[in-house]
Amino acid sequence: MSSEGIAIVGGGIAGQSLCEAVIGRDPDARVTLVCAEEHLPYDRVRLSEILVSGEGPEGLQLRPEEWYADNRVEILSGRWVEALDAQRAELTLDGGERRSFASVALCTGSRPLMPPIPGLDLPGVVPFRGPEDCEMIRRAAGEGARVAVIGGGLLGLEAAYGVASRGCAVTVVHLMDRLMERQLDAGAAAMLQPAIEALGVEVLLERQTECVLGDERATGLRFAGGEELEADLIVVSIGITPEKALAQSAGLEVKRGIVVDDRLKTSADRVLAVGECAEHRGTVYGLVAPIYDQARVAAVTLTDAESDETYNGSLQWAKLKVMGVDLVSIGSAEGPQEAVTANAEGPLYRKLVLADGRAAGAVLLGDVRGTEALLDAIRCDDEVADPLERLAAAAAATAADLPDGAQICDCNGVCKGDLVAAVREQGAGSAREVMALTRAGTGCGSCKPMVKEVVAEATGGAAEEPAFLCPCKRQTREELARRIGEEGHTAVSDVTAACGTGRECGLCKPALAYLVSEVNDNRHREERSARYINDRVHANIQNDGTFSVVPRMYGGVTTPDQLRRIADAAERYEARMVKVTGGQRIDLLGVAKEDLPAIWRDIGMPSGHAYAKAIRTVKTCVGTDFCRFGIGDSIDLGVRMEREWEGLHTPAKVKSGVSGCPRNCAEATVKDIGAVAVEGGWQLRIAGAAGGTVREADVLATLETADELLRLATVFLQYYREHADHKERMYDFVPRIGLEEIRAVVTDERRSAELLERFRIAKAAAAAKDPWLERDEPYHPRQFEDLDGAGGRAMGELVGPPEDADEGAVPALVGPPEDGER
Amino acid sequence: MIEVCAVDDVPLGEGRAATVAQRRIAIFHADSGWYALEDGCPHLGGPLSDGILADHCVVCPLHDRRFDLASGEALTDGEGVTAHRVEVRGDRVCVELAPARALASAA
Ligand code: SRM
Ligand SMILES: Cc1cc2nc3c(=O)[nH]c(=O)nc-3n(C[C@H](O)[C@H](O)[C@H](O)COP(=O)(O)OP(=O)(O)OC[C@H]3O[C@@H](n4cnc5c(N)ncnc54)[C@H](O)[C@@H]3O)c2cc1C
Ligand code: SF4
Ligand code: FES
Numbered sequence: 001m002s003s004e005g006i007a008i009v010g011g012g013i014a015g016q017s018l019c020e021a022v023i024g025r026d027p028d029a030r031v032t033l034v035c036a037e038e039h040l041p042y043d044r045v046r047l048s049e050i051l052v053s054g055e056g057p058e059g060l061q062l063r064p065e066e067w068y069a070d071n072r073v074e075i076l077s078g079r080w081v082e083a084l085d086a087q088r089a090e091l092t093l094d095g096g097e098r099r100s101f102a103s104v105a106l107c108t109g110s111r112p113l114m115p116p117i118p119g120l121d122l123p124g125v126v127p128f129r130g131p132e133d134c135e136m137i138r139r140a141a142g143e144g145a146r147v148a149v150i151g152g153g154l155l156g157l158e159a160a161y162g163v164a165s166r167g168c169a170v171t172v173v174h175l176m177d178r179l180m181e182r183q184l185d186a187g188a189a190a191m192l193q194p195a196i197e198a199l200g201v202e203v204l205l206e207r208q209t210e211c212v213l214g215d216e217r218a219t220g221l222r223f224a225g226g227e228e229l230e231a232d233l234i235v236v237s238i239g240i241t242p243e244k245a246l247a248q249s250a251g252l253e254v255k256r257g258i259v260v261d262d263r264l265k266t267s268a269d270r271v272l273a274v275g276e277c278a279e280h281r282g283t284v285y286g287l288v289a290p291i292y293d294q295a296r297v298a299a300v301t302l303t304d305a306e307s308d309e310t311y312n313g314s315l316q317w318a319k320l321k322v323m324g325v326d327l328v329s330i331g332s333a334e335g336p337q338e339a340v341t342a343n344a345e346g347p348l349y350r351k352l353v354l355a356d357g358r359a360a361g362a363v364l365l366g367d368v369r370g371t372e373a374l375l376d377a378i379r380c381d382d383e384v385a386d387p388l389e390r391l392a393a394a395a396a397a398t399a400a401d402l403p404d405g406a407q408i409c410d411c412n413g414v415c416k417g418d419l420v421a422a423v424r425e426q427g428a429g430s431a432r433e434v435m436a437l438t439r440a441g442t443g444c445g446s447c448k449p450m451v452k453e454v455v456a457e458a459t460g461g462a463a464e465e466p467a468f469l470c471p472c473k474r475q476t477r478e479e480l481a482r483r484i485g486e487e488g489h490t491a492v493s494d495v496t497a498a499c500g501t502g503r504e505c506g507l508c509k510p511a512l513a514y515l516v517s518e519v520n521d522n523r524h525r526e527e528r529s530a531r532y533i534n535d536r537v538h539a540n541i542q543n544d545g546t547f548s549v550v551p552r553m554y555g556g557v558t559t560p561d562q563l564r565r566i567a568d569a570a571e572r573y574e575a576r577m578v579k580v581t582g583g584q585r586i587d588l589l590g591v592a593k594e595d596l597p598a599i600w601r602d603i604g605m606p607s608g609h610a611y612a613k614a615i616r617t618v619k620t621c622v623g624t625d626f627c628r629f630g631i632g633d634s635i636d637l638g639v640r641m642e643r644e645w646e647g648l649h650t651p652a653k654v655k656s657g658v659s660g661c662p663r664n665c666a667e668a669t670v671k672d673i674g675a676v677a678v679e680g681g682w683q684l685r686i687a688g689a690a691g692g693t694v695r696e697a698d699v700l701a702t703l704e705t706a707d708e709l710l711r712l713a714t715v716f717l718q719y720y721r722e723h724a725d726h727k728e729r730m731y732d733f734v735p736r737i738g739l740e741e742i743r744a745v746v747t748d749e750r751r752s753a754e755l756l757e758r759f760r761i762a763k764a765a766a767a768a769k770d771p772w773l774e775r776d777e778p779y780h781p782r783q784f785e786d787l788d789g790a791g792g793r794a795m796g797e798l799v800g801p802p803e804d805a806d807e808g809a810v811p812a813l814v815g816p817p818e819d820g821e822r
Numbered sequence: 823m824i825e826v827c828a829v830d831d832v833p834l835g836e837g838r839a840a841t842v843a844q845r846r847i848a849i850f851h852a853d854s855g856w857y858a859l860e861d862g863c864p865h866l867g868g869p870l871s872d873g874i875l876a877d878h879c880v881v882c883p884l885h886d887r888r889f890d891l892a893s894g895e896a897l898t899d900g901e902g903v904t905a906h907r908v909e910v911r912g913d914r915v916c917v918e919l920a921p922a923r924a925l926a927s928a929a
Pocket of ligand 1: 582585587616617655690
């Protein structure tokens with residue numbers, strides 16, 4: 001390895017991944033990364049996230065600043081390479097400085113393609129490529145603005161979705177007769193269009209934009225044929241063009257991109273090119289997956305002169321990142337032999353394309369299960385005898401069925417083999433550690449379930465993480481619970497003082513608050529300052545700082561009198577909305593914090609704890625009281641459950657449901673705890689989910705009577721209260737512990753009796769105080785009030801300098817600072 | 823210096839919002855002393871006065887961004903907030919407002 005080191009020009013995904021691949025092969029390598037952009041390398045693929053959130057690109061940064069120092073990477077951000085001497089591998093930087101290296105890698109990426117249309121240079125026309133474009137789009141695309149997006153490809157649709165979710169009226173204008181014609185066949189495109197329109201985006205096909213209208217600013221578009229479209233903002237996303245000027249003026253061979261051979265070398269021996277700027281065997285790629293393949297081979301070329309490892313091209317595939325529209329396209333969308341399953345209503349479209357009896361491409365719309373398996377089949381040119389059967393099998397594939405080469409994390413290019421190696425070779429024992437080592441799952445996060453599955457398989461399903469309750473303490477829940485019990489801590493501040501570093505991060509206080517209360521069976525010293533705002537004022541904080549009020553309605557049953565009181569309170573305190581919730585309760589949304597005590601007093605119902613990690617709703621169906629199919633009294637059992645458990649805090653929220661027959665109208669099989677009446681008794685189901693995760697509940701037991709069910713469910717609930725991690729819902733807890741283990745504990749006579757006993761003590765202390773009674777006995781006079789109107793004087797009134805002030809600070813209302821000490 | 827409240831008005835370990843000279847500020851009563859920051863989180867305007875206090879920082883109640891109590895500096899992604907000087911005089915809490923942060927020029 002020459003002492004002169006390697007220069008990488010361009011800090012996009014290509015530059016960064018090449019840098020990492022080089023360091024991975026040779027930790028002593030000296031790399032200099034020159035990035036024209038001011039930011040540290042970031043994940044361009046996730047750019048539309050900041051279009052929606054309005055955050056800066058820092059959140060998309062690929063590596064923290066320390067990483068570069070730790071790996072001795074010299075990073076020159078905001079610097080431009082003006083010239084390259086290819087023979088001497090010498091760069092001229094902006095400002096004239098010259099530096100020579102052993103080799104140079106060009107990762108200059110591409111620029112957005114701007115068509116030669118009159119008016120395209122007007123303000124109000126932007127491309128969609130970098131954070132500054134997002135910022136510009138955000139600024140112009142306020143609620144109600146009319147936006148035209150030119151280009152109905154992958155990026156155009158993503159841009160359209162981004163602005164539509166900001167409340168704009170968006171029209172996508174596309175030249176071709178169908179959307180995403182490069183990735184989709186006509187069948188899928190026909191189904192995609194209504195799905196996009198359902199997001200509130202209008203689609204105009206076969207429109208050739210002739211010019212941008214407007215004098216000072218863009219005001220709209222005119223199409224060939226004379227038709228016009230008004231728009232306040234025009235986003236152009238019709239394609240990209242490789243950034244090859246530097247290579248061209250250095251005399252390197254360029255065609256559409258910078259021409260490279262199978263070792264990623266350009267026509268000059270010491271210069272390589274990787275990423276969107278490179279042209280390999282006639283192809284210029286515009287996606288990230290090929291970049292990882294190229295970077296890996298280029299790193300070999302750079303660090304091992306003897307190697308004969310070659311790059312043989314990449315499979316092109318893409319996923320549309322538009323919420324609510326699942327779409328994956330792999331390889332060729334059309335071919336000599338095709339198998340399709342489709343359902344227009346779904347919309348559902350799954351297609352496998354074969355060429356010479358081998359997998360050549362796939363399109364998945366609506367249901368993208370099996371993406372990893374199909375990708376792998378197509379990458380390996382698998383022979384496929386029955387394509388329909390193969391499509392179905394792919395959908396059912398689990399982690400174990402995937403080969404090592406299957407890519408799991410698209411954002412960071414991590415394969416199953418990398419995950420397995422992290423477990424076997426680097427000693428990672430948990431999904432969390434594997435994700436930290438490989439960075440899988442740290443991008444958009446959509447692959448996390450698959451990462452967990454692979455890790456579970458690789459560890460032989462062994463125990464998950466030593467999950468620290470909080471990184472600032474580096475102690476697990478079990479360790480802390482043991483010390484709280486043994487050392488007799490009764491308040492969060494005692495625990496903080498006695499355990500850990502003494503320094504706190506603020507994030508783990510609510511977890512400690514629960515732990516202290518649980519270990520002390522609710523006879524702890526309550527420190528409200530350790531509680532989340534919801535638990536300080538017993539209502540749910542909302543996006544604008546107001547709160548919502550959900551009174552408890554046992555089993556979802558209410559009365560005309562309760563409804564009247566709720567209605568009156570809603571009017572009196574001007575609730576912004578009254579809404580029936582997904583949990584069969586009534587929600588008064590958008591009320592002021594200081595009105596909470598009065599609202600609770602007027603309503604006169606207990607707290608529904610809708611804001612807390614606690615027992616939430618028990619949803620019921622009408623059951624034997626009314627229903628002609630009812631075989632179990634679901635309302636009665638639901639109300640009893642809710643009364644039995646209400647007021648208890650739990651590691652994460654606990655929602656339940658009781659159905660009077662297997663038709664299951666209360667959706668009890670997707671609840672944390674569910675009961676379903678069956679012929680001859682009741683089925684107890686646990687760990688169901690139908691939120692961010694969907695999981696069918698496991699059958700814990702079938703019992704003859706409702707009493708038996710309530711008892712067993714309570715034993716299980718207490719076991720969960722004592723053993724689950726902070727924020728660990730039952731759908732994660734039960735698979736972690738194992739259903740058999742749980743069944744063994746809750747059916748063990750002695751252990752279940754102990755659990756019940758501790759439940760009763762905890763419940764007795766909890767039931768003594770409905771939090772909403774703090775309306776009459778607040779823990780502090782200003783529990784619900786801010787400071788306006790506090791203090792002896794009117795707010796904002798000036799007071800003089802303090803008597804003992806030596807310098808006599810000048811009283812200032814607002815105004816320039818007194819410039820520090822002077 | 824502008825008087826905002828009495829020391830008893832903010833429970834130990836918590837914050838409260840106040841309007842001072844038409845600006846919303848958050849007054850914090852931490853174990854380590856009194857602090858004042860601009861109340862709106864630069865992310866999406868979350869009320870920092872309702873956040874959880876740790877010994878040197880406050881956590882925004884909406885999406886968990888953290889800010890240094892003394893300087894207002896962001897300890898997580900993104901911008902920080904303006905910090906104001908606080909002084910306790912007898913049982914009164916007073917602040918001196920710093921000028922509002924210049925908005926990123928929207929040229
Ligand atoms: C009010 C309600 C929506 C509605 O109008 O229907 C609601 C509102 C919120 N839900 Fe929900 N959820 C509501 C029913 C549900 C349901 C359906 C149900 O309860 O039957 C689910 C799916 C079941 C489940 O719990 O998984 C549900 C799954 C979630 C999740 C995802 C949990 C998960 O692990 O997948 C969250 C986020 C979380 O907990 O971290 C969430 C979080 C929230 C929060 C508290 C967001 C937050 O953290 O601040 C929302 C408060 C809005 C506000 O400003 O007041 N809400 N949420 C429903 C109140 C139910 C009730 O009567 O108590
Ligand atoms: C909004 C958006 C969404 C996308 N979504 C997906 C997706 O879902 N899936 C997918 O596969 N792909 C997606 N892509 C494409 C993907 O982001 C690109 O393929 C990839 O980022 C290209 O990386 P690169 O490093 O080759 O180029 P770039 O990211 O363009 O990086 C090149 C860098 O080099 C710098 N540079 C150029 N010349 C010089 C010079 N002379 N001196 C110094 N620096 C220089 C540039 O300023 C730039 O920072 C998306 C792209 C966008 C814009
Ligand atoms: S689904 Fe639940 S968490 Fe999401 S916006 Fe609706 S109420 Fe809020
Ligand atoms: S509003 Fe403060 S973190 Fe989002």
